[in-house]
Amino acid sequence: xxxxxxxxxxxxxxxxxxxxxxxxxxxxxxxxxxxxxxxxxxxxxxxxxxxxxxxxxxxxxxxxxxxxxxxxxxxxxxxxxxxxxxxxxxxxxxxxxxxxxxxxxxxxxxxxxxxxxxxxxxxxxxxxxxxxxxxxxxxxxxxxxxxxxxxxxxxxxxxxxxxxxxxxxxxxxxxxxxxxxxxxxxxxxxxxxxxxxxxxxxxxxxxxxxxx
Amino acid sequence: xxxxxxxxxxxxxxxxxxxxxxxxxxxxxxxxxxxxxxxxxxxxxxxxxxxxxxxxxxxxxxxxxxxxxxxxxxxxxxxxxxxxxxxxxxxxxxxxxxxxxxxxxxxxxxxxxxxxxxxxxxxxxxxxxxxxxxxxxxxxxxxxxxxxxxxxxxxxxxxxxxxxxxxxxxxxxxxxxxxxxxxxxxxxxxxxxxxxxxxx
Numbered sequence: 001x002x003x004x005x006x007x008x009x010x011x012x013x014x015x016x017x018x019x020x021x022x023x024x025x026x027x028x029x030x031x032x033x034x035x036x037x038x039x040x041x042x043x044x045x046x047x048x049x050x051x052x053x054x055x056x057x058x059x060x061x062x063x064x065x066x067x068x069x070x071x072x073x074x075x076x077x078x079x080x081x082x083x084x085x086x087x088x089x090x091x092x093x094x095x096x097x098x099x100x101x102x103x104x105x106x107x108x109x110x111x112x113x114x115x116x117x118x119x120x121x122x123x124x125x126x127x128x129x130x131x132x133x134x135x136x137x138x139x140x141x142x143x144x145x146x147x148x149x150x151x152x153x154x155x156x157x158x159x160x161x162x163x164x165x166x167x168x169x170x171x172x173x174x175x176x177x178x179x180x181x182x183x184x185x186x187x188x189x190x191x192x193x194x195x196x197x198x199x200x201x202x203x204x205x206x207x208x209x210x211x212x
Numbered sequence: 213x214x215x216x217x218x219x220x221x222x223x224x225x226x227x228x229x230x231x232x233x234x235x236x237x238x239x240x241x242x243x244x245x246x247x248x249x250x251x252x253x254x255x256x257x258x259x260x261x262x263x264x265x266x267x268x269x270x271x272x273x274x275x276x277x278x279x280x281x282x283x284x285x286x287x288x289x290x291x292x293x294x295x296x297x298x299x300x301x302x303x304x305x306x307x308x309x310x311x312x313x314x315x316x317x318x319x320x321x322x323x324x325x326x327x328x329x330x331x332x333x334x335x336x337x338x339x340x341x342x343x344x345x346x347x348x349x350x351x352x353x354x355x356x357x358x359x360x361x362x363x364x365x366x367x368x369x370x371x372x373x374x375x376x377x378x379x380x381x382x383x384x385x386x387x388x389x390x391x392x393x394x395x396x397x398x399x400x401x402x403x404x405x406x407x408x409x410x411x412x
Contacts, residue, residue, distance in 0.1 A: 013389055013392040013393060022377075048399045051402060051406070054406070058351075059257055060260035062256070063266070071274050075278055078278035079278055079281055
């Protein structure tokens with residue numbers, strides 16, 4: 001950054017870089033020149049520079065060696081559990097489904113009634129080779145056990161609807177094959193913003209409810 | 213004679229993060245130990261500033277490391293491992309804060325000083341301010357709580373995570389100019405808040 005500010009106020013970006021000592025010589029001198037005739041502004045800048053020292057002085061104390069060791073042990077346990085529950089080859093496929101399941105579970109309790117015949121479920125030995133390594137027991141997680149790392153725009157066209165536990169095979173259905181019976185608010189009272197787009201038919205994965 | 217075999221990925225000293233991640237993918241536990249040792253403190257400081265609570269911050273560090281290493285596919289070497297990790301840790305901390313309620317945790321802060329806190333000398337400036345370290349932490353947490361979440365996260369990643377403007381921009385998917393602008397307004401608000409309580 002190298003601007004001659006003269007009487008013009010430096011931009012927030014320049015003042016930030018000045019406080020952090022990141023300005024090149026020319027730009028720094030320009031800011032200093034501007035500050036020279038403005039004691040209030042100069043005092044504010046100095047206070048922000050002292051704020052850095054204050055943040056350092058008030059930084060969190062480092063946890064003890066025992067706390068670090070305990071945390072590392074838990075991390076190793078968590079990573080180990082993750083490896084056991086999902087095979088690496090299945091992780092990419094399952095990850096999208098988990099994310100979608102979390103979306104649905106946290107948004108609302110949705111009860112579904114099939115309007116027509118559900119599409120046939122593929123026997124396990126007819127599943128294409130690419131997905132054959134997915135573990136037979138589909139993992140169903142609660143919403144607070146899932147963290148959506150990233151979501152592409154294309155992900156939003158797939159929706160998993162239902163509630164764990166799942167006692168029957170998952171079925172694929174088109175939106176037109178599903179009737180929404182009612183929508184209930186989540187535990188925090190939040191109601192999902194339901195939108196149905198004309199002309200589109202997003203694929204859905206219906207999760208059969210546990211038998212009552 | 214016993215000959216120890218060191219995988220090629222970890223022969224250089226010290227190994228790079230990329231080499232450690234390769235070793236970790238090959239099942240080397242010591243690679244995880246080293247990655248944890250390198251970034252645990254920065255992760256903890258970021259999480260602590262976002263949560264205002266020490267035990268919760270450790271939980272966020274734990275969650276962050278697990279998620280960052282489980283979802284390495286999202287990292288793909290586009291940024292440094294540190295920026296990827298702090299992105300995940302700060303997300304975990306904010307999620308945890310939302311779940312547990314930041315105001316509740318802030319009220320707990322300061323009630324359980326760590327060993328040595330009482331005797332750790334303050335900097336001369338702080339002594340002049342008449343602040344104990346615990347009081348200062350509480351005050352800073354209160355000040356940070358007044359910032360909008362995006363400003364707080366930007367400020368904390370830069371100040372406590374020691375990330376450059378560019379790295380913060382990568383973490384938050386924003387421009388460098390936006391990072392600098394957020395830092396400017398965050399500092400302005402923090403200064404105003406603190407100036408009413410202490411002589412800055």
